[in-house]
Amino acid sequence: MPEAYQDKIDLEARKRGINIMNGTFSKLLESLESGKELKLVIPKRTLTNTIFDPEKGILKLGVSKLERRFLDMNEARRFMQTLVMASIIYRALIENEYPTIRDLYYRGKHTIVYRDLEGKHREENTWDEQAESDAVLRDLEVMLGLLREDLMILSKEKGKVVGNMRIRSGNDVIDLSKLGHGAYAIESTPDLIEFLDVDAEFVLVVEKDAVFQQLHRVGFWQKYKSILVTGAGQPDRATRRFVRRLNEELGLPVYVLTDSDPYGWYIYSVFKVGSIQLSYESERLATPKAKFLGVSMSDIFGHGRKKPYLTDEERRNYIIKAKELDIRRAKELMKYSWFQTNLWKREIDMFLDKKAKLEIEALASKGLRFLAFQYLPEKIQTHDWIE
Template identity: 75%
Template structure:
């Protein structure tokens, strides 16, 4: 890769990350040169150390720190792995490379061979599975306070976006309203995107890629001045960060449309609060103001003062019987603080009572126009969402 093709935004991100690495690890070098045993202090990435911040409505890492000491027999290998991964990422940054987490796994995977004083040969791999190297990457993220995107580490692109909006990425200006039947893939490093101009009133995130395509082709986003996004299932980090930026930097309200089941609710939860296992990233990835637009249980069954969107006959045809796993998941969600609002309790109660779920496709089955021009706009207009 020659320098002239590289975007200045990338270069600046690299410089920033390299500086953080040098500062952090200079401390370790200083420790060693002073004759102190090297110790890394990093926030604990455990469920116990995950805190729900009620005012900011975010899952955050707690104050507990983990001491990773090289001279602790049980920590020595992890310590070595952390330093090894740090070097690989550091070198990739310095060489203008864009490794994926899989690349990093392969680059660091090698065999340490040593012969003891009796001449016996021992072999040990630095790591064996990607699970191990991925965990080390997460440790480095919390240790440096840099997300992997900020270290220019790529992952598979999953999220897509269309809308009346122009952005700059890699030095190119891209018009998100001129994507034809296709859409713009949300890149692995959404922080390197520059928002140029926008003409939109809200953001609609759809769980299902198929529903996204249908809404795109029928011209939903043009008609309602929306930025239309799909996460295609569980959202990746890039999509979450992109949605967060739209909300935070452009002040656009975010509505989320998922299946009416506990898995759909959890996708919403990840967008809004953050992932439980990866709470350290929430601060940069979560969108606390995101709203759950539907499909809600009351849309299906109706509620006090609300007529259901489905007739008795439609319900019979569209709803699916909930599985044991769904029930179990719903009960787990009830334990989370952010699902303990009255509206969510009602939602989950109806679900547990009716033991029924519904896919968004079922609403499209009632008629795409119903979904695009009646259901969604009406719910937004009447404020029929859950926060």
């Protein structure tokens, strides 16, 4: 039986994580040994400490910090939880484990039995629900200035990529242009990917997996030298980070293709800016330069001199009437500053006026070649996107 697989890239990443954890927690140890007060200093993850940086186009945490004190009755439990989580993650790093957040929840879940000052028997659960252990993990991420992936914590991933580039992942070099009809499923830790030869002019991010497969199969990325990515619906962290790196490190423009409806806009928004609740992630996961390529309201109805891509009859057959929920979502999105550009205002106003949605499949049904070899290249060449 061969020896267990050794992955140098992972070992190096572990060392970085271990060093940073040592640095942060050795201070706590010093306090303990010198009899000082035990406290953890953690950037606040509250909405009031969340800032939209219009220059960079990203959400980030402000400078407010909270102090979590061991000897504060209101904080002692959370202090204990933070140390439980830190020690589990640290041990996992040392022992070459790859926990998931569900794992971490189970690893830490137990009952602490102790006697209080009056000698009474007491029990305290470390945590009961995963929501608790997840929140503690987020505290640790902002405290250490690392994302969970930097700590070798894996998660479910559904992002895929094909295109004109080679990458190094783990011990292997993978040619993303030699994957046949299949695709490369992006790893949980996309920061460990090394970009090698790239011969592409742009990145097309497709909301729907089935449309990704259609475009792949018809040879879109071969004809227009490009990288094709899908997040298969709501994109996960790894897909977002991977797209960000393609944009930031390779300088490739990123175009997002979704259904023409508020849910599609939201997918675009997640790629571009991220979640307000998780702004500390956005600093590394968001792609502020991402452009919404379509399907746009003016593709459906035309606007000014621009002719629509659909005929009257096609509109009659393909358009789906917007529901109350769609309208509410659209009005919600209008509040975000990155939807307050002139082009987005026009788009959302048109939607609220027409109350019409269109699926990308409706365009594909006009012929996959129409979608791949007319609509998409024309939109890109004429800069007909929204941002």
